Each structure stands twice: as structure tokens, then as C-alpha cells.
Amino acid sequence: MLGKLRSSQKGQARRSIKVGIPKFLNIWGTAPFWVGFFDSLGMKVVFSSDTSEEQYRTYGKGRITMDSCFPVKALAGHIGELLHKDIDILFVPMIYSLPSFLRGHVMDTLCCTRVMMAPENIKAGFLKEKDEFKERGIKYVSPFVPFGEPELLPKYLFEGLKPAVEDLTYEEVVEAVKEGFASLEEFDKSMREKSLEILRWCVKNNRPALLVLARPYHMDPGIGHEIDAEFQLYGYPVLWYNYLPIDKWLLDWLGISLDISDVWTSSYSSNTNEIIWGAKFASRFPWITGVIRLSSYECGMDQPTFTPAQRIVESSGTLFFKFGELDETKPAGSVKIRVETIVYYLEKYSQDIIKRKLSRLGEVPKELTL
Ligand code: SF4
Incomplete structure (x- = not known):
């Protein structure tokens, strides 16, 4: 005292x-x-x-x-x-x-x-x-x-x-x-609750969402160039891998745990581990129909993760889009064109992806439909 x-x-x-x-x-x-x-x-x-x-x-x-x-x-x-x-x-x-x-x-x-x-x-x-x-x-x-x-x-x-x-x-x-x-x-908990709220909205409205796999500092507008916001403008909710909900009932339904040793054995790097785990989550959750991978130019740490993350995501039919080589200047024009193209694919395939992923899972837990 x-x-x-x-x-x-x-x-x-x-x-x-x-x-x-x-x-x-x-x-x-x-x-x-x-x-x-x-x-x-x-x-x-x-x-x-x-x-x-x-x-x-x-x-x-x-x-x-x-x-x-x-x-x-x-x-x-x-x-x-x-x-x-x-x-x-x-x-x-x-x-x-x-x-x-x-x-x-x-x-x-x-x-x-x-x-x-x-x-x-x-x-x-x-x-x-x-x-x-x-x-x-x-x-x-x-x-x-x-x-x-x-x-x-x-x-x-x-x-x-x-x-x-x-x-x-x-x-x-x-x-x-x-x-x-x-x-x-407290902050992390509130962010995970927010993400769960967004996922519930997607379930209720049968709307697709996107997941960003990146380093946490790609949230910085000058590093990630607000590419996630470009998708939000088209009405897609965007979640970040590091704030996904990790409730047991949800992971049990998806058939995953917090273990990544089945896909990533040298799990030393914190951000990398979480990116790989996020890829697993995205590959299972039906309403996440696309993954946006962001990476900075000259990032040696990200290089070995590109192929495994893409394979995990695409193995379930989920769409995977990479914006690598991000640097000091925002390539605004090319980002816009790519976002438009990606949105075309999302609109064309999202409902099929949701159906296919749902068919592999048991009944949607009541906690997701609240
Ligand atoms: S090399 Fe990659 S992981 Fe390391 S600081 Fe640069 S962007 Fe981040």
C-alpha cells in the first residue's frame, strides 16, 4: 500500500x-x-x-x-x-x-x-x-x-x-x-471480439470477407499503403490475421488448433508463425473467400513463407492475391487496377467458395449465428 x-x-x-x-x-x-x-x-x-x-x-x-x-x-x-x-x-x-x-x-x-x-x-x-x-x-x-x-x-x-x-x-x-x-x-481481447462480430455479420448476411496476411506494421498507411482499405471501399469486410478470434468452440468447428507444426516446422519467427496460422484459419473459415498477402520489397523473412501460405490457402479453393515488393512510394494506379480485377474474381467465385467450404464442416455453431 x-x-x-x-x-x-x-x-x-x-x-x-x-x-x-x-x-x-x-x-x-x-x-x-x-x-x-x-x-x-x-x-x-x-x-x-x-x-x-x-x-x-x-x-x-x-x-x-x-x-x-x-x-x-x-x-x-x-x-x-x-x-x-x-x-x-x-x-x-x-x-x-x-x-x-x-x-x-x-x-x-x-x-x-x-x-x-x-x-x-x-x-x-x-x-x-x-x-x-x-x-x-x-x-x-x-x-x-x-x-x-x-x-x-x-x-x-x-x-x-x-x-x-x-x-x-x-x-x-x-x-x-x-x-x-x-x-x-485488454486491447487484443477487444480486437478479437470485434473480428468475431464481423465474422458473425458475414454469416448472418452470407457475405464474403477478406483476410490480410502481412506483418503487423503493414497496418501503417505508409508501409501497407492502405490496400486493405481499397477493398473495404467495395464493401468487403477486411480482417487481420493477428486479431482473429481464437475461441475454442470456433477452432474445434474449423478443425484447427493453435499448432502449426503440420505445415511449418521451424516455427521461430513470431510474425511468420502467425501468418501461417492465419493461412490455416482462412483455408477453413467458409466466409473468408480471399486472402490478401502484403510484403515489403527486400524482405528476406517473407520469401520462404510465400509458397506455403499460398498453398495452404488455395488448397481449400480460397482465393489468394499477393502484393509483394511494397516500398516507399504507393503505386496507386496499379493498386487500383489490381483491386478492381480481384474484386471481379471475388464477386464471381465467393458464393461457390462459401458453399464448398461449408460442405466440409459440421453444422454452423450457434455462437456464430448470435
Ligand atoms: S526484412 Fe521483412 S520482416 Fe524484417 S524488418 Fe524488413 S520487412 Fe520486416
């Missing part, structure tokens, strides 16, 4: 500390954790904007010290933008592993190595001529973050933040990590 009181007093004193977090890579998918974590410590989070060509051109270009995929290079724009905001700490976590719903069913939940090393690589561009963080009085904090081993998080986060927040205690960080996970869990 006394501890809580002390930390809340400190929390009040810290309300003036603003923590800038670039909205890049796997911050997509973990942002609610960081909001809950810093809120518990009494600090205010300021996120950078979504990625955009303008942000990258204004703040990022010329800072890149290595060749990489655009999702990594875009970090330079986010950091540059935050340096122009009123912040005290720039928090750029090196996320090593992720908190995945597949944990316990897969070998590991690691991030791509480029994701983990992006903060160090991009930081170099802001130190080339002078220390731009120091010059602006901003403390740069970049702790190692193994979400896959939650028991280690307080140690790494405490060690990373302590030099920037002198009165910080280890006990406070332990509490803040719990708050962070609670906030993330």
Missing part, C-alpha cells in the same frame, strides 16, 4: 516527463503495452505520426547508413519527426521477441533481426556529424526487449530507463510491466 502511494506521488511528479515513441515496426502490435507501462510510471507517451512519404523525405532521407527494407528505413523519419516535438526521452526499444497468442505452441516468438537492430542502425544517422539527441536535450533510451521472456522485462527496462529517470525504482518497473501486459491483453 505504502509502495503504491509512494509510486503514485512520484507518478504525479513525473507527469511533466514526455516520452516520444516512434510508431515503427513491432510497436505496431505492442503499443498498448507501452501506453500502460509508461502510464503506470506516471509519464506521458507521445507517438510519432503514421509513416508517410513526406515524413520520410523531410526527416529521414540522408540519415540512412545501410541498405534495408523500407519498414526499417522509415524509422529515420519517425525519429527525425520526434526530435522536432516537445519530448524529454526518445524511447526506441530493440524488440527481440514478441508476446504472441501462439506462444507455447511454437518453438519461439522471435522478431526479424532487422527489427531488433533497426534502432541501432538508424540511430547512427543522427550521430554522423554531431549528437543530435544531446544537442536538443533529449535522452535516447533503447533497451533490449524480450517480450517472449516476460520475467526478464523488468530488468532490461529498468536498466535502460534508470539513467534517464533517476528516481526510478525496480519495484515500480515490475508493477509497470504488469500494467503494460494488462493493457495489451
Whole structure:
């Protein structure tokens, strides 16, 4: 009780500390954790904007010290933008592993190595001529973050933040990590409920839906170029693989579990594992009649997943469409033409696909028809 009181007093004193977090890579998918974590410590989070060509051109270009995929290079724009905001700490976590719903069913939940090393690589561009963080009085904090081993998080986060927040205690960080996970869990739960609601609507109205298989950061309009939104304009509900419902009654009906070892044996990479699992879900769920696969140019991690994901999806007759090689600039014209073509196929074949997939399953569970 006394501890809580002390930390809340400190929390009040810290309300003036603003923590800038670039909205890049796997911050997509973990942002609610960081909001809950810093809120518990009494600090205010300021996120950078979504990625955009303008942000990258204004703040990022010329800072890149290595060749990489655009999702990594875009970090330079986010950091540059935050340096122009009123912040005290720039928090750029090196996320090593992720908190995945597949944990316990897969070998590991690691991030791509480029994701983990992006903060160090991009930081170099802001130190080339002078220390731009120091010059602006901003403390740069970049702790190692193994979400896959939650028991280690307080140690790494405490060690990373302590030099920037002198009165910080280890006990406070332990509490803040719990708050962070609670906030993330709550967010994920609400997103899964939303997805279930959409699927119920599809069942009730016998309407097809689409599933996106991508990396979480393809939700960023400047990385995924809002291709999912183009389909929504044609009236197709679009779901994302990482927020699909995982209720037991639903998975039992579909005849799948959270195990992917039948189709993916080296299940180390978190996003990859979830993409493969999403492909299995899409291949079974009758009203998901098409899958949209998004991938960035120069993504070595995605290459080995293309064929298995496509085969899993197409084995059930579900349509599969790939937008690979996404880069800095949105190819607006060609995206529009491709979307129009895909919509033609969806309209032509969706009802047959629904019927065929339904014929392989038992009676639709009552929970889906609520
Ligand atoms: S998974 Fe692909 S797109 Fe993402 S950081 Fe790694 S190489 Fe880049």
C-alpha cells in the first residue's frame, strides 16, 4: 500500500516527463503495452505520426547508413519527426521477441533481426556529424526487449530507463510491466471480439470477407499503403490475421488448433508463425473467400513463407492475391487496377467458395449465428 502511494506521488511528479515513441515496426502490435507501462510510471507517451512519404523525405532521407527494407528505413523519419516535438526521452526499444497468442505452441516468438537492430542502425544517422539527441536535450533510451521472456522485462527496462529517470525504482518497473501486459491483453481481447462480430455479420448476411496476411506494421498507411482499405471501399469486410478470434468452440468447428507444426516446422519467427496460422484459419473459415498477402520489397523473412501460405490457402479453393515488393512510394494506379480485377474474381467465385467450404464442416455453431 505504502509502495503504491509512494509510486503514485512520484507518478504525479513525473507527469511533466514526455516520452516520444516512434510508431515503427513491432510497436505496431505492442503499443498498448507501452501506453500502460509508461502510464503506470506516471509519464506521458507521445507517438510519432503514421509513416508517410513526406515524413520520410523531410526527416529521414540522408540519415540512412545501410541498405534495408523500407519498414526499417522509415524509422529515420519517425525519429527525425520526434526530435522536432516537445519530448524529454526518445524511447526506441530493440524488440527481440514478441508476446504472441501462439506462444507455447511454437518453438519461439522471435522478431526479424532487422527489427531488433533497426534502432541501432538508424540511430547512427543522427550521430554522423554531431549528437543530435544531446544537442536538443533529449535522452535516447533503447533497451533490449524480450517480450517472449516476460520475467526478464523488468530488468532490461529498468536498466535502460534508470539513467534517464533517476528516481526510478525496480519495484515500480515490475508493477509497470504488469500494467503494460494488462493493457495489451485488454486491447487484443477487444480486437478479437470485434473480428468475431464481423465474422458473425458475414454469416448472418452470407457475405464474403477478406483476410490480410502481412506483418503487423503493414497496418501503417505508409508501409501497407492502405490496400486493405481499397477493398473495404467495395464493401468487403477486411480482417487481420493477428486479431482473429481464437475461441475454442470456433477452432474445434474449423478443425484447427493453435499448432502449426503440420505445415511449418521451424516455427521461430513470431510474425511468420502467425501468418501461417492465419493461412490455416482462412483455408477453413467458409466466409473468408480471399486472402490478401502484403510484403515489403527486400524482405528476406517473407520469401520462404510465400509458397506455403499460398498453398495452404488455395488448397481449400480460397482465393489468394499477393502484393509483394511494397516500398516507399504507393503505386496507386496499379493498386487500383489490381483491386478492381480481384474484386471481379471475388464477386464471381465467393458464393461457390462459401458453399464448398461449408460442405466440409459440421453444422454452423450457434455462437456464430448470435
Ligand atoms: S520482416 Fe521483412 S520487412 Fe520486416 S524488418 Fe524484417 S526484412 Fe524488413
